[in-house]
Amino acid sequence: MKWLIQFLQRSYSGIDRSIQWLGPSPVSCTFCGQTIRGGGNSTSRAGLPSELPKSFISSVCHSCLYNIPWLLRPKCWICGRGVVCGDCARRTNAYFVANRSAVQYTSEMREWLAQYKYRGNEQMEPLLTEMMVPAYRAVTKLAAARIALRNPALNNPPKGGAVSVSEVHWDAITYVPVSSERAEERGFNQAERFAERISRQFQIPLINLLYRDRHTEKQSFQSRSERMRNTQRLFRALPEGLAHLSQLAAKPSAGKRTASLESGYISETSQRRQKRQILLIDDIYTTGSTIQSCSEALHLQSPLPLDIYALTWARS
Amino acid sequence: MRLREEGHSAELILLWKELLPLGDAWRCKELWDYEEGKGENRGRGALLEALGRIPVVQKIIGTGRRVNFGEQGRWIEGRREASKQEQKLGEDWDGQGKAGMEGANGRCRTGALEGENVRCRESGMEEANGRSRTGAMEEANGRSRTGVMEGVNGRCRESGMKGADGHSREEAVVMTRLAACVEQAKRETHGDHPGAQQQEGESLRARMERWTRADVGRSGNGTQRADSSGAQWRELSAAAKRAASALQGRALLRGEAHALLEGAADIGGALQLAQLHGWLRLSGAVAAGGGGRLRQRRKGGARCLRCGSGEAHMHRTRCASCGRMCAYCSACLGMGRSRECELLILGMPSLLGGAAPAPPPTEAAFARWGLSPAQAAATKTALRFVELTLHSASAGTRQGESPPSFLLWAVTGAGKTEMIFPLVDSVTRLGGQVLIATPRRDVVLELDPRIRKAFPEAKVVTLYGGSEQRWERGGITLATTHQLMRFHQSFNLVIIDELDAFPYVNDPVLHYAAERCCSPVAARMFLSATPPRELQRQARKGRLPHARVPARYHRQPLPVPSLLRTPTVKQMLAMKRIPAALQTAMLKSLNRGAQLFVFVQRIEQTEPMAALLRSILKQPAIEGTSSKDPQRADKIIRFRNKELRVLVTTTILERGVTIPRSDVYILDADGRLFDEASLVQMAGRAGRSADDPNGFVYFGGKERTRSQVAAVRHIQKMNRIARSNGYLEQ
Incomplete structure (x- = not known):
């Protein structure tokens, strides 16, 4: 019985981990290394120069981006x-x-x-x-x-x-x-x-x-x-x-x-x-x-x- | 004939080393080694041809010269147009090499040098100049090119001197000395030296080491060498010896080595000579993927030799130092950039001083550490392990596998630091080097005075980012785990504290560093209150020797957390109210004179929660802090000084801070960030002092999660074990 419980527990943590794998891969900010939360699309461009390339916005975290x-x-x-x-x-x-x-x-x-x-x-x-x-x-x-x-x-x-x-x-x-x-x-x-x-x-x-x-x-x-x-x-x-x-x-x-x-x-x-x-x-x-x-x-x-x-x- | 060939190949390698930037020369050597092992019966010419056919060699030879497009004012369109030229140079070099091989003894080198001069002239003096600065090795090489000539032919070619221009005459003389000794090593390989019998199956590197050693042996009766050069040679040799001993157990980049050996004259030459003697190892800081042995090549990708990171952390950029696409490692950038054309200097391992093994500690000697029964029992087990390991390891050197480890599983507040004192004492007595590493800088700083007080006669070196003692060595080293990257087979006892804490956990770089800094004769000790699952399993299975300390030093049980049902912090903040049960508990704690830790999940919740508690508890001395708080250190000091009654914080304070009379409130205990280990650690903040051993711990959350239950069980289990072993006061 004990081994069964152990087995279940172990497989639970395994599943937990694999679910994390299935999620969108976290992108980390090039400047501060923090993971960028949420999709890059949702960020508003208010206050940013209009010519700023999209690729830049998506690879920088929110707090870095708005503190430039x-x-x-x-x-x-x-x-x-x-x-x-x-x-x-x-x-x-x-x-x-x-x-x-x-x-x-x-x-x-x-x-x-x-x-x-x-x-x-x-x-x-x-x-x-x-x-x-x-x-x-x-x-x-x-x-x-x-x-x-x-x-x-x-x-x-x-x-x-x-x-x-x-x-x-x-x-x-x-x-x-x-x-x-x-x-x-x-x-x-x-x-x-x-x-x-x-x-x-x-x-x-x-x-x-x-x-x-x-x-x-x-x-x-x-x-x-x-x-x-x-x-x-x-x-x-x-x-x-x-x-x-x-x-x-x-x-x-x-x-x-x-x-x-x-x-x-x-x-x-x-x-x-x-x-x-x-x-x-x-x-x-x-x-x-x-x-x-x-x-x-x-x-x-x-x-x-x-x-x-x-x-x-x-x-x- | 066979011997002769051997001599020639050594010469060829040296020639290569002189002509190519160090990283490339190193790769060529590896490749040569491999090729030679494969084709035994082929002649040298065939071997060279085979080498020439290998694209890597072609590439290396082709790009050995610096190509800087910008400088020639050509229009860069993102494309290189000089490949044709490179190829031509490659052929050129090939030709030289062959000429060199075919010519007899001394003359061949003249040919090679002439070729080199042609090349110099063609690509301009700047190039020869510039290239010589690439690595420490290059410093020596660029100049020794002239030097070798002087040594061999006894005359100095003006063009050669010009090639090394920019260096003073004095430096050239020193280089001549170095060259002379290299020359001596070479001459002996030609068979004049009776001891140099070739052994079957010996690798080229081993052979070269033997030759250079033979040279050292004969240096006393230097028959063929002029007297003056003998004196100079001894001087350089002494410098090399000094460098080798200073670099023992280190893994340093070129710039770091220069900082370490500051003040010494001609560091490059000394390093090169030490390398020839086998007193240290020079290599590129990043092992290239293209070169190397076939096995490595198949495995694919470059590897950082300092932090062990693989291809995933390699970035290839055009490099102005070596003029090629050159990989650098992004995983250990913070410790100085490690790249392909950067020199990495690995010192020799530190073995035990050979002092007689100390007599087994008597009970009386052991008693001076003043340990509680639980501490003493575990410490004795650990001590036995360390002594046995070191004893057996010095008898037969361990090969390859990771160093023998021991897990010291001690509950929070067990007094881990006192427990390592006997171990440190035992190993320093044996003449060994001790390292105590913790992931965090504040812990290092806190540990420093305690260690110095316990071992007044030992030299203690404390290392962290920006430490003043950066280049010092001592019997006891205290360091943050990142600093371990600068060591290589250095310590005989490695104690790693808080091994489940950030950033050590989940960082393969630090794991690699912690493994590599162990000398071949070493024991490793892990300390933790909440070891990672994998280690727990190994300990249970008996694969990992361990000792458990289930009780605190004051012999009282650990406070068992009570579970409270509370809304989430977000809701509390929105409603500006906290549940009645929580409020009564907090007021009770404040009334009994305790200080309160309040843990929340998110950084942005700390300040609002502190404000909320200030108004509800009618207590002004409440602050919130987090890793992003610039005043964190100040607030913690105020909390320690009892100026603050309540501190709202995140997991950053789950370890290391000891407040004598404290209660712990964990809000959102069902949240994702609080796992079993961190709940146990946070609960461990309560009741640490003998004056107030029974603090209170509350887990507040909407739900009862597995982590909470597991944490409570963990604590209860430890108490049970302690009681059954009689470690608790009744």
């Missing part, structure tokens, strides 16, 4: 900061047009980035990149508006309506390089990875245009003035990259542009607009000195006139 400090409405039109910004007003010789960041660099965001950058949790990479999509849209819109402003003729495109995001053409996407020492220690360059994913998603040619001359201390340990000093002449433009860029500009490339070529409108744009539109990617924008220094190097060494925009993951 998005930078949706920049106060400073140059650096994309959420508050009015003295730095940009002070800067007289900006080599870049504007920066847009996905999030504010709060302590939680710092923790996330550290998880990825220093701990090497590369599973976070696709999600961090997806977070940059709304900011990417914003900076693209900005670039479109500027082009339209500069060429009043384009304000009345043949089909009517304003220049929309999808019609703006980035000539190239590039990233802030790290020194080879750092790349080896870490195993990757976060900016390069972000840039690669964005280039793949939006089909923009990725060109490595920059080279880091010397190995500097981690910027996160430095004060503002140290950073400014340190980043001076830190970067050099790569001649191969620039050559590649001008090559690209010379021959009309395939892909997206041909799709909207029917009216000849875009090719007209690219002829009239002589400046090349470059998107520069980095992880954090703090004083802007890195972006400034990179843009400076590009401007000084490029044979073509450039318009450089920056897209960063966080704005501190």
